[in-house]
Each structure stands twice: as C-alpha cells, then as structure tokens.
Amino acid sequence: MEKDRQERSGKKGLSPKKGSSPRKGRKNRANWTNGQTSFLVSMMKDYADAAKYRGQNGWTKEGWNNMVTCLNAKYDGANFTVQQLKDREQRLKKDHSSVKAVVSKSGFGWNPEKGVPTAPDEKWEELPPTLQKWRYKSFPYYDDLYEIYEAP
Secondary structure (H helix, E strand, O other), X not given: OHXXXXXXXXXXXXXXXXXXXXXXOOOOOOOOOHHHHHHHHHHHHHHOOOOOOEEOOEEOHHHHHHHXXXXXXXXXXXXXXXXXXXXXXXXXXXXXXXXXXXXXXXXXXXXXXXOXXXXXXXXXXXXXXXXXXXXXXXXXXXXXXXXXXXXX
C-alpha cells in the first residue's frame, strides 16, 4: 500500500532527486586557515628545488604525500587529503597568476608589507572587474609563490 502511494505521488522513498544533492561538488572541500595555507606555501617553497618532491610537471606523489603528512601532524584535528592539498595549490596558483597579471601591467607596483598591488585610481579603473578585487584584497603568498613558479 505504501509503495502504491509513493508511485502515485511520484516519490520513491527518501532518495533525493537526481542532481539535487545540496553538497554536490563540495563533498571533500577543506576549510583552510591562514596559518595552514602559510604552512603549505612554506613547505612548497622548501621542497621546490628537491627533485624527489617536484618534477618538471609539478609535485611528485612523494612530495604530495610528505606535505599532507606534515600538515596533518602540525595541526591537531587536521585530516587533509592529498586531493585537498592539490585543490588548494591550484587555487593559490590561479590567484598568483591573477595578481601577477595586475602587477605586470604598466603603472602597477607591489606593496610587500600589505600584500597588494599598487597603482593610481585611473589604472585600477582600466582593469576588468575580475582583477579589480586585488585592489583591497591581500595576497600575502605572492612573493613566495613567485619564487616557486617564476624564479629561474
């Protein structure tokens, strides 16, 4: 009888509708603190020149495993996965690329104390909205990431 009522109403038990999961795509998303991010960047900087941790195409499996082990050991209750570190590194790399695009434009400079690009107002107005966010948003990892990704 219950089954008949579910079929008539179009509902089948408690299973969610296809594609309606509220956490879709966010299943294993980590919540990063500034301290954890700084520690990750510091490790990446330390390991950048070590062949066993970083190859031509990025970090090695051993490098990722070592970084996740160190990060989890340093922070009580942390349970990061290699994929979460990879996701964070990709986000940092993307942000670094955006900030670099701003800083490399004519009329722009870099304030290392504040961690923001600098320029006169009219220069900021010339930028697309996606890059204008860096006017007031600090990116303290720029110099370290520059050493990792850009330095010869």
